[in-house]
Amino acid sequence: MDPSAYATAVVAQTSTFADWVHGKDPSTRVPTCPEWTLADLVDHVGSTQRMIAMLVGEKMTEPSAAFARYVPGPTDSEQWRAWLTEGAAEAQRAFDSVDADTPVWDPSGAADGVAFWSRRLFGEASVHRADAAAALDERYDLAPEHAVEAVEDWLDTMTSRGYWENKPEFAAAMRGNGQTLHFHATDATGEWLARREPDMVALERTHATADVTVRGPATDLLLVLSRRQPLAAASSLEIDGDRALLDRWIDHMDWVTGD
Incomplete structure (x- = not known):
């Protein structure tokens, strides 16, 4: 999806999220985020959207001003x-106010700017709506093609x-010598091969033989990979290979609480 399409999908998902939490x-x-209350979840979702709106809308190439203007959520549900x-x-x-190639700071290390943030905001909405569903016993639905986009973001x-360099404990745990994991959505087009290298985790969008393969519906892949299930x-996921890996x-x- 392009940035505008991601933004439109975020509005739709946030509307559902807002209906679920209103007055609760x-x-x-x-x-799914044991350290959080519903108020923490609502605050995170709304404040993150506003921060990203500042970064993108004001074309910030340095993030401190956006972080400093944190807008907390209302205490009254x-x-x-x-x-x-x-x-x-x-x-x-x-x-809607910027071009896809407008320079905007992002933490990925790839200088993807607007494209990074539009997809990241969509991924946030997808995963945190699952959090709200778990907290309020709501049914979580996500179109398979949207679930693929959210898995891609995750x-x-x-x-x-950027994540590797800023999360040394993650880097230490994920260093490897070529071990591979293959994730395969079966109800929409989406396949990823992750390879653990000494200095990075390399990600390819391809079908390949791997040390362990996980295949199944895209929404279930998303919920498991994001530790929401x-x-x-x-039970819908099939696993072949090295389960320990x-x-x-x-x-x-x-990246479950405080993300």
Whole structure:
């Protein structure tokens, strides 16, 4: 998807999220992010959207000003729907105001700017809506092609040069000598090969034989890879090969709380 299409999808997902959380008990625990309450989740989603809207809309090439202008969420959950809806609309206006190649700071190390943030915001919306569904016992649905986009965001972000360099504990855990993991969506077009190298995790979009392969519906891949659903509970996923290698991968996909 292009940045405008991602932004439109973010608005749609945020609308559903906002309907779910509106008026709910702020102290409700979020089981997929055990350190968070529902208020923490709402604050994170809305504040992140506003921060990204600032970065993109103001074409910031240095992020400190956006971080300094953090906008906390309302304490009254009856205000959550309007606040979340406006945050998503701000983000959409920001992306509509720039070209895809507009220089904007991003943490990936690849200088992808607007393209990075539009996809990242979509991935955020997809994963955190799953958090809200878990907290409020709502049914989580995501179109397979959108789930593929969210898996792409998760894997690309987690294997980026910027993440490797800024998360030394992740780098230490993921260093390898060529071990490979293949993730294959079966209900939409999406395949990824991750290779653990000494200085990076290389990610390719390809079909290949690997040390371990996981295949199944894209939404289930997303929920398992983002640690929103235990692997043992994902009966639709087929696993071939080195299960310990897969377990290690998932164990270190620890970008779960405070992401």
